[in-house]
Amino acid sequence: MTTRVVTLANRNNASYEVDARRPLLEALRDHGIDLPYGCKYGGCITCAAKLTAGQVDQRRQVALNNRQVNDGYVILCVARPVTDITLEIGVECHDKLYRNPFLDPLKPHELKADIATPEEH
Amino acid sequence: MTSDCCGPGYASPAEAIRAPREKLLYTIAIYTGTGIQKPDYLATVDVDPESPTYSQVIHRLEMPGIGDELHHMGWNACSSCFDDGSMSRKYLILPGVRSNNLHIVDTASDPRAPRLHKVIDGAEIRAKADLSGPHTVHCLGSEIIISFLGDAKGEAPGGYLHLNKDFEIVGRWENSMGAIKFGYDFWYQPRHNVMVSSEWAAPNTFMPGFDLEEVGHLKYGRELHFWDFEKREPIESMYLGEDGLIPLEVKFHHDPDSTHGFCGAALSSNVIHWWKDGADKWQWEKIIDVENEPHPDWPIPVPGVMSAILVSMDDKYLYLNNWLHGDMRQYDISDPHNPVLTGQVWMGGLLGRAPVVNGVTIAGGPQMFQLSLDGRRLYVTTSLFSTWDNQFYPEIRERGGVMVMIDCDPENGGMTLNPDFIVDFGKEPNGPSRCHEARYPGGDCTSDIWL
Numbered sequence A: 001m002t003t004r005v006v007t008l009a010n011r012n013n014a015s016y017e018v019d020a021r022r023p024l025l026e027a028l029r030d031h032g033i034d035l036p037y038g039c040k041y042g043g044c045i046t047c048a049a050k051l052t053a054g055q056v057d058q059r060r061q062v063a064l065n066n067r068q069v070n071d072g073y074v075i076l077c078v079a080r081p082v083t084d085i086t087l088e089i090g091v092e093c094h095d096k097l098y099r100n101p102f103l104d105p106l107k108p109h110e111l112k113a114d115i116a117t118p119e120e121h
Numbered sequence B: 001m002t003s004d005c006c007g008p009g010y011a012s013p014a015e016a017i018r019a020p021r022e023k024l025l026y027t028i029a030i031y032t033g034t035g036i037q038k039p040d041y042l043a044t045v046d047v048d049p050e051s052p053t054y055s056q057v058i059h060r061l062e063m064p065g066i067g068d069e070l071h072h073m074g075w076n077a078c079s080s081c082f083d084d085g086s087m088s089r090k091y092l093i094l095p096g097v098r099s100n101n102l103h104i105v106d107t108a109s110d111p112r113a114p115r116l117h118k119v120i121d122g123a124e125i126r127a128k129a130d131l132s133g134p135h136t137v138h139c140l141g142s143e144i145i146i147s148f149l150g151d152a153k154g155e156a157p158g159g160y161l162h163l164n165k166d167f168e169i170v171g172r173w174e175n176s177m178g179a180i181k182f183g184y185d186f187w188y189q190p191r192h193n194v195m196v197s198s199e200w201a202a203p204n205t206f207m208p209g210f211d212l213e214e215v216g217h218l219k220y221g222r223e224l225h226f227w228d229f230e231k232r233e234p235i236e237s238m239y240l241g242e243d244g245l246i247p248l249e250v251k252f253h254h255d256p257d258s259t260h261g262f263c264g265a266a267l268s269s270n271v272i273h274w275w276k277d278g279a280d281k282w283q284w285e286k287i288i289d290v291e292n293e294p295h296p297d298w299p300i301p302v303p304g305v306m307s308a309i310l311v312s313m314d315d316k317y318l319y320l321n322n323w324l325h326g327d328m329r330q331y332d333i334s335d336p337h338n339p340v341l342t343g344q345v346w347m348g349g350l351l352g353r354a355p356v357v358n359g360v361t362i363a364g365g366p367q368m369f370q371l372s373l374d375g376r377r378l379y380v381t382t383s384l385f386s387t388w389d390n391q392f393y394p395e396i397r398e399r400g401g402v403m404v405m406i407d408c409d410p411e412n413g414g415m416t417l418n419p420d421f422i423v424d425f426g427k428e429p430n431g432p433s434r435c436h437e438a439r440y441p442g443g444d445c446t447s448d449i450w451l
């Protein structure tokens, strides 16, 4: 089994070894960590956490727009760790997840992947 | 007709209006999305002014799991079973929008302390019916149908789950979704063999929150659909365009002979009226247009966001909310083509007109509401949907939701905030929760249909 180390920055840097092929939500819950979740297929955002170091594969997620992805958010129910990673979990890390869509519109490249247009430079 | 028959509900809307006053009501309250790792629950609220616990939560039934996001509810039986002595209005069905679980709650054995009767596992529904994102529950006769907004992967348009009276999955109710792009609410009028359904968005679109740009990318609905109810397939769609962006709640008149019905288009903040004309053709028109309001900090005027509408049991008044503006309105719809504004109350909202109600600072604005059968008491809650709350009213995390009561005058029109009633869900024992839809044990103004 290939394993990765997950460090939870806002849980006193507690770290856990997890199976690299399993979704992080499942793996962390098996370690007894209480995490919010809803749909478990990457569509509802309930399980979002913030990645502050390392890389995950979350190609199956459809909940986040590109701005949220660029802000480091990951969907734990489908994301798998590619490297050792550091996460912030729970709603404490949701500071940038929610924004008033009228006050703070998205640019075309910040939309969800299926409708975003590439950023112009 | 008299009311001494045997089944649930009432012989007619007129009989329903004469029913005894509600003493209890049920509302769902959520922790999903609040950061509190507790199950959502069904709260029993004491609404009997003679009772020492008036205006308080007197019981909480927790769901077995965390993260359901309870939202709307529906009864196992209503007045459509009025002459069926084998049925009774005993079970309330509470779908979890995020988990897909359907909770069947027995409210009859002890109405003050409802108990869980059965849970239909969301995974079973996904596997057997390829559906997710449950919303509206209606019964017809002894059967139950529930709109689901997505397939098992959260993609639109979803469809309808059919349950039998023992709460077993029969399968999909509809024979075809036709060219329908999205699902949401529905209501039917059996004497005209018609059902009307509306459109929100795919679960994968609305659940994570609201990106305004996705409206322009046609990820949100703007059509109403008319169904052949017996054939269980859509036969005509009405493209509402800019007048009908995000058409949410649909209500027919309670009078079973009427073809008039209404829909609140949330983003356009318009009320759409439909009816069948003399040539047997369905027609629609916009009858109410809530203007966007300027806001000092906003680059564009604020839309009302009319997330719900309700028709009084006598079909005389239509109630609507403007969740972002913060007002509830009452219109006299005696002439459904020409509604007249007869009442307005402010509570919360972004415009700052009534930040405090009965001593409680309101986070959110008027959102869901339920009217007493006699049309005199309107109970209003403030939370829309966890992720959307978090976008527009982030302070609701600390403050929670509230339920207020508005006194309505069905004779002359008019509405006033009741000064003695407020339920502050910010003070719940496990921390601030958010209340949403409400129902009364004896039936209410959003559940009963007459055959």
Ligand code: FES
Binding pocket: A036, A037, A038, A039, A040, A041, A042, A043, A044, A045, A046, A047, A048, A063, A075, A076, A077, A078
């Ligand atoms: S639980 Fe719904 S996106 Fe992860």
